[in-house]
Amino acid sequence: MSRFIDRVVLHVSAGKGGNGCASVHREKFKPLGGPDGGNGGNGGDVILEVGGNVHTLLDFHFHQHAKATNGTQGAGGNRSGANGNDLVLEVPDGTVVLDTEGNVLADLVGIGTRFVAAQGGRGGLGNASLASKARKAPGFALLGEEGEERELVLELKSVADVGLVGFPSAGKSSLVSVLSAAKPKIADYPFTTLVPNLGVVQSGDTTFTVADVPGLIPGASQGRGLGLDFLRHIERCAVLAHVVDCATLDPGRDPISDVDALEAELAAYQPALSGDNSLGDLADRPRIVVLNKADVPDAAELAEFVLPEFEKRGWPVFTVSAVTHEGLRPLTFALAKMVEEYRAAHPPAEPTRPVIRPVARNESGFSVVADPDVPGGFIVRGERPERWVRQTAFDNDEAVGYLADRLARLGVEDKLVKMGAEPGASVTIGDVSFDWEPQTAAGVDVVRTGRGTDARLDQVDRVGAEERRHAKKVRRGLASDDDF
CATH class of the missing domain: 3.40.50.300 (P-loop containing nucleotide triphosphate hydrolases)
Incomplete structure (x- = not known):
């Protein structure tokens, strides 16, 4: 006799978004063809759907991890990457989805009812989509975002008539x-x-x-x-x-x-x-x-x-x-x-319609608070600045300059000044911490330089944090000047 499983823990991972492409159109007799990098594809979602031929959660008992496919990277010639395929998991009618704290996320009743268990990551924009009056030929593209990962508890509450x-x-x-x-x-x-x-x-x-x-x-x-x-x-x-x-x-x-x-x-x-x-x-x-x-x-x-x-x-x-x-x-x-x-x-329940509930947001879309672990440091929280940081390739100076412009337009620079941030203060956005440089002009016209570079980042004369740490090691005799 088959095993009856009515409660499982399911680990779901959505697909990662593909990176955008930084490319310049090249054709004979057209050396300056302009940017033509395509956008990355979106990652696939993990979706729970009520199926008519599923009656227990036995499959999830033996396969507790589910992952959707990633989006592919964009390519030159304005070719966008393919979106990742959604992973649709069939569950029995009457399945209740809870988080690890016991909060009910969805009550799946009715054949065809769907619940997006994990949202796929957004694909990054290619340099063709980033072109503007200030940056006519961007030498960078945005990175794709990681897909959502969640741990869910599935409980079956409908067994028999x-x-x-x-x-x-x-x-x-x-x-x-x-x-x-x-x-x-x-x-x-x-x-x-x-x-x-x-x-x-x-x-x-x-x-x-x-x-x-x-x-x-x-x-x-x-x-x-x-x-x-x-x-x-x-x-x-x-x-x-x-x-x-x-x-x-x-x-x-x-x-x-x-x-x-x-x-x-x-x-x-x-x-x-x-x-x-x-x-x-x-x-x-x-x-x-x-x-x-x-x-x-x-x-x-x-x-x-x-x-x-x-x-x-x-x-x-x-x-x-x-x-x-x-x-x-x-x-x-x-x-x-x-x-x-x-x-x-009691006629059969119809598939529930998705309800969109707008999330209340403040006017600026971000908040700045003092960092409790770093004296004089600050933490910037908000969906937009944290997403922008995840999309930035920090090994590309032009991409970093683009991030600085976006943060300045959002008002992050002005907010840090009002809160008394000093030059060199540690500022954390998401998983990235950096030294704040008010001397680096942000939100102004970009000086045209080589692709992938930003002249504003080279105008800072103040000693950076990495150089200060190395100098401290030299004073202690733990390193030499030639090592930096």
């Missing part, structure tokens, strides 16, 4: 085995069933699924036994069937007290989900009572004795035997009718 609940050894697995073609493990000791057993039942023109929920005992809603791990599977069951052991030898138990104890646990259990995709409180779910083990003489007498009590509650009651198959046919038709009534009242 009919959920069988009852005390251990009440005969739930036996009923699943005789109602369907499923072959669960069956034994005469408590907690034989350690995972839910799922079976498909055919009754006339109606096909529905039935599953037993193992380990329900008093206190299950607080974590006793195995019930807390599997109670979530009945959150979306259309019908709840109480399987009652009428042949129990426990002197402290009887069918009525068993059902009352389980009803108390169902009422105490708080579903993790609420809203349109939830079926409401478990106490409002349709009920049916199955008095099992009627092949035992004493059990048949007890079933007749408690039958009126359950009928007073308005619940359909059926006396059956999983061994002799007594009463199974009427039970099957009754379950099929209740499932059909539920389906008529």
Whole structure:
């Protein structure tokens, strides 16, 4: 029998964006053809999609890492790189996506519903897209961004149309085995069933699924036994069937007290989900009572004795035997009718439409705070400046000058001056730290120099941080002047 997996941890990695291309058009008799470097392709996304042929999370249990393909680099001749292919992972209907802290990110209900688990990185612009009046032939291109990486928790909360609940050894697995073609493990000791057993039942023109929920005992809603791990599977069951052991030898138990104890646990259990995709409180779910083990003489007498009590509650009651198959046919038709009534009242959920929620931003799009680890240092935070830094090739002076112009236009330079930044102060943006040089003019007209260079970066006479560190080593006798 295949393994049932209802909770997995999935590591997803989106594709990296391709780098832009820095190229100049070359053709006979046209030595100055202009920039023609293409843009890099975008990285592929990792997408979770509800599929109709997937019923468990078993595939993710054995393959916990998923990565989309990268975008390719741009090329000369204005040829853009190809976008990375999206990786679409099919999940069962009713899968809930959570982050590592337990926050619900998506409730995937309805065939075709999608959730972007990891966003692919943007492709870098080529020098053809960066050309402007100031830079008519840029000697640099932007780098592609890294794809998003996330660790997600997938939980399956939809197992069956009919959920069988009852005390251990009440005969739930036996009923699943005789109602369907499923072959669960069956034994005469408590907690034989350690995972839910799922079976498909055919009754006339109606096909529905039935599953037993193992380990329900008093206190299950607080974590006793195995019930807390599997109670979530009945959150979306259309019908709840109480399987009652009428042949129990426990002197402290009887069918009525068993059902009352389980009803108390169902009422105490708080579903993790609420809203349109939830079926409401478990106490409002349709009920049916199955008095099992009627092949035992004493059990048949007890079933007749408690039958009126359950009928007073308005619940359909059926006396059956999983061994002799007594009463199974009427039970099957009754379950099929209740499932059909539920389906008529609750049509299949439509794929949820993506909702775009604009993120509130400040006017400047960035913030500058003092660096707690570096005296006199500052940290610049913001989506745009951090993305610009990731796109910059710092081994190209012209690309660094372009970054300085962008930061100056955004207002970062003025903000650092207002906060009292001194020349040489450490400024950190994203993963990059550099010495702030107010003498390097940013946001002014660019002096035309060779491709890949920026004359403004050569006009700084102040000793840099690397040179100061080397001079300190020389004073201590740890290095010589020739080593720098």
